[in-house]
Amino acid sequence: MKQLSALLGALVFALLPLLTLAQPTFSTKSGDTPVPPLPVIEKPLDFYTLNTWNANDGLPHNSVNRITQDHEGYLWIATWEGPVRFNGREFLVYDDLSALGASENGVFDISSDGSGETVIASGRRGLMLRHSERTWQVLASADDFVHETVVLADGTLWAAASNAGVLRIDASGARRYYTAQDGLPDTYSQRIFTTGNDAALPRAFHHELWVGTEQGLAVYDATTDRFEAITALPAELVRAVLRMQSGHLAVGMASGLYFCSPELTRCGLYQAFSEGRVSSLLEGVDNELWVGTFAHGVARITASGVDYFGVEQGLPNLHVLDLFLDQEQNLWLGTHGGLVQMRNALFTSFTRRHGANGEFVRAIEQTTDGAIWVGSSEGLTRIFDQYAQSVATSPQLENLSILSLAPLPGNQLLVGSHTDGIFLLQEGKVTHQFGVQQGLSLGEVRSILPLEGKRVWLGTANGILALTLDDKGFQQQFRLNRDDGLASDFVVGLYQDQWTTIWASSIAGLTRLKPQQNGELKVEAIDLAGIGSARNVFAMTEQQQRLWFATDRGLLIYHPETDQWQQLARQHGLPFHSYFSIVFDRDGHLWLGSSRGIVRIDHSSLVQVLNGDTATLNVQLFNSADGIHNHQTNVGGPSAKLAEDGRLWFSTAGGPVVVDPASLQQQDLSPPPIVLEQIIINDTPVDRTHDWDGAIERIRLAYAGLGFRMAQQLEYRVQLRGFDEQWEQRTQTQAEYTSLPAGSFEFAAQVRYPGSQWSEAVTYSFTVPNRFYETLGFWLLILVLGSLTTFGLFRWRLYALQQSRNTLKQLVKEQTKELQLLAHQDDLTRLPNRRAFDQQLRRRFAQAQQQQQPLCLAVIDVDHFKRINDKYLHATGDRILQRVAQLISRTVRQGDFAARWGGEEFTVLLPNTHLAEAKEVCERIRLAIAAQDYSDLKIEEPVTVSIGIACNTQGDASGKLLAAADKALYAAKKGGRNCIRTEA
Template structure:
C-alpha cells in the first residue's frame, strides 16, 4: 500500500485520515487469514528454501525435490523428470529480480536460467567454480553472480568472461550463504565469517570496526531508504554507507535465515530456531509454531504483489493474507476458541463469552474477566447483557446467572433463587427493572420485591426453550424460542405464527431497525415483522443458506447475517424489493475462512453472537475465535483480479506453446485451453468466463474451473477470449485470447462437397424406388401376420387376467405382513406412525382430543439375560394380549420396537387415557410368569402426551418419550402424564 500511496486521489487520502486510529494500525499476523501447504497439499517437499514471483505473476518455490510453480490453485513441479536441462532436483534459491529471467541455484546441478519459456543450464563448463551453488543473481548489465557452497563467488559476464572471487581476493571465507545485488549493481555477499561488498571488482569485508559481529551472514535485504538489513547468526543489523548497528526493534539474538518487508514497510524476520518476528509501530510481534507456524525454522520469506506474506519453513509453506475479516483466538489470549456471546461496554471494550469463561478485548489486548476464585470461573459462557445500573449480566451454560460490576461478581442467581433452568441463553433487563432470563427450560422473570416466576408453554410461549430476547422501542418484550416467536401481553404471551412462512421454527436472533420493523434470524431464512405482517427471504430468493443466527445492520444500508456457513451481507434495498415482490432474487455476498473468518461456523442459539461496535466494525462469534470486519474498508479488498494467463494449450492431448495464433491441422479435433488469473489473496473467489467467437458468441461462465474444452470444431476461423472477475467485486480483469484456425480435410473442400451432394441425390433416388417395391410386398405379408397374432393375443389375455388376480391376492398378503409385527400379532411402528399422523390431522381439524402413550417393560433385559430370549418373546406376547383385552379394540395399539409399545387414544382426554394406561399397568403387573420366567415380576412404565399445543404429530411422540423417561426416573412401574 505504501508504494501506491503517491497515486492516491486527494479525497481518498482524506478518507484514510478520517478513519479511526485502530483502522490504520498494522493488523497482527495472527489475525490474518492463514493457509498452510505441505506434501499433503501438493508440495513435493515440506522444506521451502526460497520464494519469488516472476513477471507474469507466478510464484516460484525452491524445495529439495524440485522447483515449484504456483498459480494460486495448483503446484507444478520442474526438475530432471520433465526438464532436460535440469541435472539436480535440490533447489536452494530462486530469483526473478531482473525482468524476463528466472535464476535458479541448485545444490549440485549448477544454475538454471529460464528465458522466454526455455531453460538453459550454467555449470562448470560455462565458468562456475563448482556445481554446488547457494544463491545466484543477475545484475542490470546481465552479468550472472553465483555464490558457491565452498568456492567463493563467481561472475559470468554476458560475453562469457568469467571472474572469480575467493579468500585470496579479500573474501573473509570461501563458504558463502547470501547474495544481494543492489540498484547500483553493487554486490553484497554473506559468508561464514562475515559480510562482504564487491564494487568495480574491489572487495571489502566488514567486521567489528564497522559494527558487524564476526561470524555467519545468512540473509541480506535492500531497504527502501537505500540501506541494507543483514541477517546474521547473532540477530538483525542494519546499515547505510557501510556503517552497521543492531536493528533498533530489538530482534532476538538468534540466527536469522530470511528477511522481508511487509506492504506497510514493517520488517519481517525469519529465524532458525524461534519462528517469525515483525517490527510494527505497536511493538515487536512474534509468530511461532504455537500459533500455527508449521515449523520455527524459516528459511524463506516473500511478499507478493497483492501484499500476502509467504513463509517457507522446514515443515511446509504458510501464507498470511490481509483479508476483510481479522480474527482473535487463543493465540491472542482467549480462554477458549468456541465463542458464544459478545457485548460492548461503554468504554469501547468488548466482552467475549466463550467455552473457557469470559474475556475482555481492549486496544488490541485480551485479558481474562472474573476468572479468579469467587468469579465466574472457567466454565462456558452462553449469554451477555447490560444492566440498567451499569453492571453486566453473564449467563452460563450450567451455573445460572451472574451479575458483574467492574469485573467483580456481585450476585449469583441459581436454583436456590428460583432459577430452575441453569442454562441461560438470553438475558434482558427491562426499563421497569424486570430481569428476564431465557433458559433451556423456560423464561424467568425476577421483579423487585417478588419471587422469581417461570413462564412456559402454559402462558402461551411456543416452547420453553428460549434462545433470544428483545424489548422493542414501544416497550413490548419479544421472545424467540425453538418453536417460534411470542410477544408479551399482560401476564401471558401471544404466539406469532412464524411457521406459516417457510415452515420456520427456531428464532435464533432478533433485531429492530430504525423504522420499528422486527427482523428474525431463523432456521428457514430471514423474516421481517412489520405492521403486523410477516414476510421473509429464504434459499429460494437467493439466500445462500437456510439457517441464519444473527442480524446486524451496518451504517451503509446492508444487513449482515451469521450462519453455519459464514457471514452473509445483503443490501437492505434488495431485501425490501424481494419482500415487496418487485425483485425475485438477492445478490448475496458470502464470507468464509478465505475472507479471514476464524471459522465459517458462526455460533447461534445464545448471545448476542454478533454486534456492531461504536466504530462501525462488526464482531462475529465463531467456533474458532471471534472475527471482526470494518464494512467501510471492504472496497479495498474487492479488487479486479489480475489479467488471465493462458497457461497451456493441448491439441488432441499434445501440449503446444500458447501464442497469438493457433492453427489446427486437418484431423485435429480436440482443443483444451487452460488458464489462470494469478491472484493469491483469495483465489477461491475468482470466477472465469470464456467464449469462442465464430462458434458461439455468448459467454460461458465456468465458475472456478480453469479449463475450456472444444471437440470436433468445424473448419473455420475463430477467436478465443477469456476473462475473470472476483466474486462480489463487480469488476473484471482485462480480456485475453488468441486467434484460432481449423484447417479442413480434402473432403471438406467446397468442390468436393458439391460433387458429393449430386452423387448422394442420385443414390437416394435409386434407393427410394427400391424401397417402395419392398414396402408393397411387405404390406401383404404383415396383413397375414396381424390376423394370426390377433387370435393368439385373445387367448393370452385370458391367461393374464387370471395371473393378475393371483398377484393382487399375494400383494394384499404382503401389505398386511409389512404392517404387522410377526411376534405379537400387533401392528408395527410403521403402521402406528401412519395411524397417528391421520388421527392427529383429523383431531386438529375437528377440535377433538387425542393422546399418545409409550409403554416400556421395566428390566426387560433381565428376562433375556437370566432366562432366555424365548422367555422374553413369551413375555412380549403376554403383554400384547393384556393390552388388546384392556383396549378392547377401542383404541389402536402397536409393537413400537424392542420392549416398547405404543397406545393411541382417539377422542380421549389426557385423564381418560391415563385411566386406561393405569389399568394396563396393573394387568401387566399381574401376569403370571412362573412357567417361563420363575420369580420375575413384570412391570411397565408409561408416558402420555396429548396433542394440545403441538403443531405436528412428531412433537407428541417426542413429548410422550420425555414422559416415559420421567416415569423411569421416578422409580418405574408408573404412568407419567
Template sequence: MMRQLSIICSFFVMFLCEAQEQTRLPLSDYFSETWNTRSGLPHNSINSVTQTQDGYLWVATWEGLARFNGQEFTILTRAHINNLPDSGLRALTPTQSGGLYIAGSRGGISLYQHRQWDTQRSASTMVNHLIESADKSLWLALENDGVFYREHNSDTDLAIIKNVSAYRVIEDSDGVIWAATSAGLYKIDNKIPTLMTPHFGLPNAPVYNLLITRGGSLIVGSEKGAWIKINSQFRPIHEQLANESISSLLEDNHGDLWFGTINKGVFRLSPDGVEQLDAKNGLPANRILSLLQDRENSIWIGTNAGLFRLRESPFSLWTHKRGLAGDYTRTVLSHSDGSLWVGGSSGLNIIKNNRAILVSGSKQSNPYSILSLHEAPDGSVWAGTYTSGVLKVVNNTFTPFISRSTGLGSNEVRALLFDSKNRLWIGSAMGLTRINEDGSLEQFTNKKELPSGFILTLSEDNAGNIWVGTGNGVVVFDIVSEHFTTVEFPREFSAKYAFGFYIDDTYTWMATDRGLVRYELKSGKMAMLGLEQGLPIDKLFQVVPHNGSFWLSSNRGIIQIDKNHIQQILDAPANAKTPVLNYQLYDEGDGMLSAQANGGSTPSAVTHHDGSIWFATAKGVSTVKPARLKASTQIALPTIIENIFVDGKPIALPLEGESVFLPPGVSRLSFHYAGLSFIMPQRLNFQTQLKGFNDKWVNRQHMTGAEYTNLPPGEYTFMVRASYPNAHWQDNQQAVNIVIQSFFWQKPQFKFAIFVLFLMVIFAIYKYRLYHYKKIEIELTNRVEKQTQDLQTQANAFAYQATHDQLTDMPNRRAFDSWLAHNFATYKQQNRPLAIAILDIDHFKRINDNWSHIVGDKVICTIADLLKDGCQENQHIARWGGEEFTIVFADKTAGEAKMICEALRESIAQHDFSAIGEGLSVTASFGLSDSTNVGDYDRLLSRADQALYKAKNSGRNCTEII
C-alpha cells in the same frame, strides 16, 4: 553498550513507523497453512520462494521447481527444462522484464521468459544466489568458489572473490554490489572487493543474507545477529537478535523486518517490539531457508520441512491462549465504552486495548457459565448464567442479582433486555420475567401467554414492542395493550425455534431453525430464505447487518449475503425464475478454529464500534473486519490461461500477439485457466468469452475450465477474466487467438466452383431438353421400326426378370449363383483372391411386425440403394433372398473386404430411416469369407454363411470373417 543499542532500536523503530503507518496484525492473529510433499511439492526443503510479475508463485527445492497457482503445484525438473544439469535448485531471482532466473546444483542457470526456458552456461559449482544488475550482467554467489561476474550476453565468468562460500549478492542504488560470504561481508565497487572487517562494526563471522530496505538501508544477517548500516558503520538492529544466526531477511508492506534463523524460527521486528514464531507455535521446522511477501501481503516461509504461509485471514481469533477464560464461548457484547465482552462456559472476559481481562467472582469456587449479556442504559453490564440466574458486573466483579430462589422462573437465563421504559426482561428456560422500575416482578409462562417457556432471544422494535423468540415460535408484547400476540409461521416454513432478531424500520428479520424469515411490520406478510432458495444450511442463530450485507451465524460457519440480493430473491414473483443465491460461507479455512458458531443465547454475534463483527464459537470468539475483507478484493488479480487442449491433447501456448493455428476437423477445444489469488483461490469467480462464436461474457462461477465442440472453421479469440467474491470484475482479462483451418470443400473458392458447376448443369439440362424434343421427332418417324423391336425388347425383359429381383432391381440369387459358378474357377486358376460377404438385416421380423411389411419392403430398398452407393464396379451385389444380400469382392481378400463391409455397415446404422417409419433404426450383420483356402464356390458360400451366424451370435451390427 546497552544505551547504544537502545538508541539504535529507537532509531530503527522510528524508521519503521515512518515507513508504514498501516495497522499490523500480531503474529497470533495470522492464519497459517503448510504445504509439503503430501501437498504436491517435490521436496520439503524450500530453498527459495518468489513471485513473478505474472502472479505465479515459484518454489525452489532439491528435487526441482514448483509453480503454484493457488490450487495446485506444477512440477518442473531437468526433464522439463532443456539442458539443466540437475533438478536441485537453490536460487530464484525475478527479472525486471518479468522473467525468472533459476540456479542451483552443478552450477545450473536457466532463464524463464515468454513461456520458454533459456538454459545458460553452467557455473563452476553450485549457485547459492544470483542477481541481474542494472546493466543486465549477472553476479553469481557460488558455493566454495566465491563471487563471479558474467557480463551481459557473455559466457565468461570473471572471479571477483575467490575461495570462499558466497551465499547472497545484492546491488544498492549506487550500483555497489554487496556479497554475503563465509568470510564476512564484502563491498564490491567497480569490481574491486573490500572486506567489511570488525573495524566497520561487523563481527568476525559468516554473513548469510542481505537486504536493502525501501528506505535504502542495508540490513545484514550474519551468524552473530542482524546488523544495519548507518552511514559507514554497522550497528546491531536489536539486542534480542544479537546472538541469533540469521539465514533469511524480509521487509514487509508495513516496513516491519522479518528474520529467518538457522534454528530459532522467525522473528519480526516492528514498532510493537520483537515477536517470535517457531515450531512450538505452528512452523513446520525452526530452520528457515527463505522468506517472501506476495502481492496479497501473505508471508511465505520456506523451511527444511515444508512451505509455511501466514496471511491476514478474514477471521482472527481470541482463545484461551490469548487470555480468554475458556475456548467455548456463548455470547459476545460490544460495550459503549469501546470494550468487548465475551462470555462462555468458563467465565466472562473484557477485551480492551488488545488485552483480555477476566471478570472475577465464582460460585462455590467454580466459574460462572455465562449464557447471555446485556448493557443497561447506565452502561452497567448484566449477565445471564447457566445455573446462577442473573448477575450484575460491578467493578469487574460479579454481583448476584436475581435467581430462582428470589423469584426467577429458572436459573438458566439465555436472553436479557432493558426496554425503553427501563424495565428488565429476563428470558429463561421456564418463561419470561419482567422486573419493573419499582422492583416488582411479573411472570409470563407457557401456561398462559407464551407458546413455549424456553426463551431464546429478546428484542425491542422502534415502537417499543418486545419481540420474544422461543423454542416454539415467536410472540410480540404490545406496548399499548400490554398483551402478547403470537406470530404464526406459515405451515410450509416448518420453522419452530427463533434464535435471533434484527429489526429495522420495515421488517423484523428472524434467524430460525429453517432459515431466515422476513416479517413485514405493517402487513404481517412473511417470506423465508432457506434451503430451497439456496442456503447451504437452514439453522441460523444470529443476524448481524453491516454495510448492506447480512452476516448469519450457523453451526457450519458464517454466511455473508448482500441484503438487496436477499430482497430480490424474496420479492421474486412465484411464477418467475428465482435468481441463484450468491453467498459466501466462511469456516475453518478462513481463520476460524471451529465453524460451529454457537446460538441459543444472545447476543451470540455483534458489530463492534471499530467495524468488526464478533461471533461466539465452540473454539473461542472469532472476529472479522469486513473492511479488511473488502480491501483484499481490491488487490490486482492476475488471470492466466494455463493450458489449451485440442481433442483432448495439450498444445503449446502461443507467444504474445501470436495465434494458434488448428487443423481442419477439430471437434473439441478446451481451455484451462486460473486466477492467481493465494488467499481465496477456491472462491474466485470466472467469466469467459469466445469472440467469433458468442460475444457475451459467460459466467463460469468457480469453474476453471471451458470447453467448446464442433466449432466451424474461422478465427476466434478466447478471453477469460476473474474476480474476487462479492467484488467487481477487474480489468484482468487474458486472451488467446485461435484459427481453425478449413477443409478444401469448406473454402469460398470451392463453394464458388460448385456454384459455377451448378449453372453449367442447368445449362446442360436446357440443352438436353432441346435435344429431347428433336429426338421425339425422330422417334415418330421410326415408330414402325420400334414396334418391330418391341417384341425383342419384351423377350429381353423376361430374361432380365428371371435374373433380377423385382423389389430392388438388383441381380437375384440365380444371377449371383450363375456368375459365381462361371468365374470361381477362373479366379482360382489365376490365383486371384475372391471374397464373398452375406449381409442380413438385424431383427427384420420385428420391423415387419412393428411397422408393417410395406415399411419392411422400403427398408430393403433403402439398404439396396446404400449398398449400390457404397460398392464399386468390380463388386457384384445381389439380393440373396428375403432380408439377405450378397456381395462379391473381386481381387480382394477377406481382410481387405472387411474395411468396405464396415463402411457399408456404418452407413446403414447411421442412415436416418425416420422418413420410412417413426422411431425406426436399422442395423445389419455381415459374414465374410474368401477363396484363399476354399476349393469350390459352394464351400465359399457355406463359410460366409457361417461367418454371418457368428456375427448374429456376437450381438449383431458387426462384421465377422471365417
C-alpha cells in the same frame, strides 16, 4: 532539468561508497544503533492467519529453500527435489532430468529477473538453470555451490558461488569471477542482493549490488568494476542483507542483526533482537521488518519491539530458510517443514492460545468500560485492548456453560447459563443468582432482556420469565408460555424495538408482545407460514425503521409502519438457508453469521433488492481464509455485537472473532491475474502461441487464477465466443468442448475474489475447419451419388416389382396346379379319382380312335371287401385299399393310367395295348396282390382281386368300353373271384 536530475542521482550513487568509507562508525550500544523508522502495528503477530503446505500436499520435499514469483503470477519454489511452480492449489514439480537437461534436480536458490519473465534456479556443484517461455535451459555451471543469484535489468546474471567468489555472466554470455583480489572482504560468497529500480527506494539507492561474504559485506562499484567492503560492519559471515525503503541497511550477520544509516556512516547491533541467528530479511507492507531465524521461527520488528512467531503459534518448523512478499503483499516463509503463508487477515480469532476460556462461544456483549465479554461452553472471557483473560473470580463461574449475556450500567453484567440460571456480576464477581432453587423451572437461560424499572426478562426452554432486580437480588414477577399465546416455550431470543414492543424468537416461530395502555400485554404468535417457509427464528435486530430476523429460511423483514413483511432468501442471492446471528455495521452493511462462514451484504444492494430495483444481492462470504478460526457461528444471546469502536464481534465454534468493517474498504481486492495452463486438442497438448492446423473434435482448456490471498475462494467464469452468448460461472478450473460446429471461436476466462471485480480475460482463439462432410465437394459428391442411388433404386424397384409379379404368377400357377391336383386325386390312396379317370378315358379313347390304336380298360375289384371292412373295421379296410393301390401303381407299365374308381374298385387304362397284352399286365397285378403279406394288419382272410378287361373294339364310344369292362368284371366275380375275365 531531467538530465540534471539524472546526473545528480548518478553522482550520489557514485560517491556513496566513498562516503561510506570516509567515516565508518561501528557500535554495539543500542542507543548508538541507527534504527530505521518503524511502524506501529496493533495486531499481535499471534493473530495472523497461517496456511501451510508440505509433502503431503504435493511438495516434493519439505525443505523450501527459496521463493520467488514470475511475471505471470506463479510462485516458484526451490527444493532439493527440483524447482516447483505453484498456482495456489497445485504444485507442478520439475524433477524430470531429461526435461531439465541437467544431471541433477536439487536446487537451493530460485530467483527471477526484473521483468519476471526469466527464472533462475541454482544449487549444488554450480548448477544453474534458466526457465523462460516455459522451457528450461542449462547454463554453464559455476565453479562451486551457488547460494544465490540475481539478474539485473540489463540481463546480467550475478551468482554467489561459495569459494569461487562472485560470478558475473553478462547478456552476451561473457563470464567473470570476483574474489578478494577484486575488493571482496573474502572470496567465499554466500549472499547477493540488488535493489534494482524499486520505486519505493530513493533513486540514489537504485541498482545497488551487495554481496555477503564470510568476512563481511561489500557493495559493487560499476565505475571501477570492483567491490568495496563496508568497514562499519564487523568482519564476519553475512547471512542476509536488505536496503529498506527509509534507506537504512539491515544486515543479518553471525553475531546478530545490524542496522546501518542510509549513507552507511554508522552501523550498530540491534540489541532488541537477541533470539538466534538471522537467516533472511524482508521489509513488509507497512515498512515493518521481518526476520527469519535458524531456531526461533520468524520475528516481526515494529515500533513496539520484536514479536516472535514459532511452532507454538502454528509454524511447522523453527528454521526459516526464506522470506518472500508476493504481488498481493502476502508473506511467504520457506521452512524445513514446508511452505508457509502468513497474512494479516481481515478477521481476528481469539482461541485458547490467546487466553480465551473455551472456544465454543454462544454470547458476546460489551460493558460500559469498553470490555468485550465472551460466554462459551467452558466459562467467561474478558477481552480488552487485544488481550483475552479468563474470568473465574467466583466459584460459580468455573467451567460454567454460558448461553447469554446482557450489560447493565456501572460495568455490571448479567450472565445466563445452561444449567445454573442467571448471575449478576459486578467487577467480574458474582453478587446475585437466580436459579432452580430460587424458582427457575429449568436452569437454562438462552436470552436476557433488561427493561426499564429494573426489570429483566429471561428467554428459557420453558417460556419467558419476568424478574425484577434490586439490591436484594432477583424476584420473580410472572411467567409466559404457550398457554399464554407464545409461539413456542423454547425461547432463544428477546428483543425490544423502539416502539417498546418485545419480540420473542424461538425454534418454532416468533411472538410479538405489545404493551397495552391498561398495562397488560397483547401476546400474538406471528403466522410465519403466511410470510414464507421459515420456522426457526434465531436472532433479531433493528435498522432503518425495520425489524430484521435471521431464520432457517433466510431473512424476514418487518415494516411496522405498514405492517408488511418481506423475505430475502437464496433466490435473492443469499448463499445459504440458515443464519444464526445478524448485525449492521455503522455504514448500514448487513452481516450474517452462518454455519459456513460470515456473510456481508452491501447496503446499497440491500436497499435496491428491498425496493425491487434489482433482483440479486451483492454478497461476500468470509471463512477460514479470512482469519476465522472456525467458520461455524452459533446461536446465542446475542451471538453478534457492534462494539463502540465500530468493530463487529461474532460467536463461533472456534472462539470469538472480530472484524473492523473499515479495514474491508482498505483491503485491495483487485482481481488476480489468470493464465491458461494447458490446452489439449484431440488428446494432444498444444502451445497457445501456435495455431492448430487440423480438425478439432475435442478441446480442453485448463486455466488458473493466480490469487494467493484466498485461492480456494476464487470464482471463475468462461465464455466461448462464437458459440455462447452469455458468461458461464464455474467452480472448476477447466472447460471442455466437443463436436463444435465449423467456425472461428475465442475462449475467454475471467477470475475474481468473491464480491470484487472480474479480471481481464485470458483468451485463446481457434478455428474448427469444415469436416469432410461439410465441404462443397463432399455435397456435390453426395448429390451425384444420391442421383445414381435414386436411379439405381428406381431400377431395382422396377426389377423387384417384375420379380414379384413373376413370383406371384408362379405361385398362382402352382396353387392352381395344386388345387387341380386336389380336385383329381383320391385322398385315401393318392391315385387319380373317378373324375380324373373319366377325363382320361374320354381323351385317350378319342386319341385311340383317331390314331386307330387299341385301348384296353381293366376294372379291378377287391374280393369280399365288405366282409373284411365290417369284421376289421374301416381303418383296416382303408389300409388294405392303400396297400392295393400301391401294388397297382408299382405293377402297371409306364404310360398306363391307374385310378380309384370308387369304393373297393380301381381302373387301369392301357393305351396302345391289345387284349392279350393287357391280360398279362393284369395277371401280374392279381398275383402281386394275392402274394402280398398282410400279417401286419392282423387279418385272417386272404386279400385277392377280380379283374375285368375290355378293348375299344367293343364299340365306338368310351362309355361302351367301360360297360364292357364292367361286364367282364361281373363274370370274374361270378366265376369264383381272384381271376381275370375278358369281354371280346
